Amino acid sequence: MPISIGHPTAPSSVLAPGADCTAAFRAAYENRYTWDPGFGGYQGLAVWEQAGTGDEPDRRVEGRFQVGADLKATVEGIDDTEIHKAVASQLWEVAIHRVRRSFEQTHGENTFTAGDTDAVGTEVIVGGKNAGDRYRIKGDVVTMVHRHIHGTVVTIFTESTTDTGAGYLSHTYTSQYADPATGAAKGGKSRFTDTFVPLTEAGPWVLSERVVETEAHGDTPAGRQVFRFEALAPLG
Template identity: 40%
Template sequence: MTQTLTAQDAFRAAYDNRYTWDKDFPGFTADVTFTHGEESHSGQVTIKPDMSFEVTGIEDEAAKKEIEGQLWEMTIHRVRRTFEESHGKNSFEFGEKDANGAQEIKVTGASMGNSYKIKNDTVTFVNRKIRNVIVNINTFETLDTDEGYLSLGYDSVYFDAETKEPQGGTTLFRDSFEKIDGYYVLTKREITSKENDEVVGEKVFTFSNIKF
């Protein structure tokens, strides 16, 4: 007898297929360089086993905050939480299926109104409301490791939650990873901001000399 896969089963499979750092993650230090236009700032970063982090060696507060923002993004996506911890208060139902085979998963419960698209146990699209804005994240390139997938290419667009009008154009992300001492670590992130298909800003974060 064939067992029918529920929307929760399908989404759980994609959730569990994300690459995360395990409980033995020891933390690491790295040199960091942040480039924005003609400006360049270099310093050091530390990510601790509990996922807290710090930036040192950079006096420019705006540049330091930019790097801290990327470390927050890095750690929030690598921390390992069970499906129940992240989505225990949500329920899921199937939506439409795209021509390319991506399946929409609609969320009800605590995160009512959010939705995802999944394909081959990978989350390819996120629609999430954050206070008064809606963010859409479209993933178009991934790296399949033996321990889960990592997003290499993705873009984000923000919308006003009330009017549904776009805010601030499109932001394109390109990530590079390297496996060091058993852990995949972000070594480069390129962020390109576009408005009406015209590039209006570029930021590059490079992490090197990574030591666990």
């Protein structure tokens, strides 16, 4: 199955500000790639690499991992607690976003109103349960997410996508956390480059590499981490 990486498609029509855009947002939501309900888990080799800064040398650590049918990630062979946590966190974060939940389950208590349209896409203003959240959509792709999560605001811009033939996955995107009251940044902006591959000819598609480049913020220097997942195979 070929991987097609490109920029999100242009909208076929522009929604007028103030219009109900539930149908357009639903189409983009349902176009995201998710795993089939029968997902059985997978395993492989986990490699973590970090570019050296200043007097610090490059670092490389590897171990083994499993992601179970219950989406829980197990990492073995990595003794460093922080690296172990980072690898497990990437696997969990990817898996949790592959869970298939209907539009009604996720957004049934929300309303969606069109805002302005710019180069990123048409703004989707959320009302109801998740009032205060915002999105942008271009064609059938969610190109921006602005959500309140546990007292923090996260803003994600998707720049390019991978077409699996059964929905899209974000390929390059940025992520920034901020204080919801002041808008002040919490940490440096991170740029992600994700590479997904089909585990078997029939799927599911899983992460094979994630490159995270984080800008300097305060006393924290800029950094670059690479997570690679190799020798991938289904469980069982």
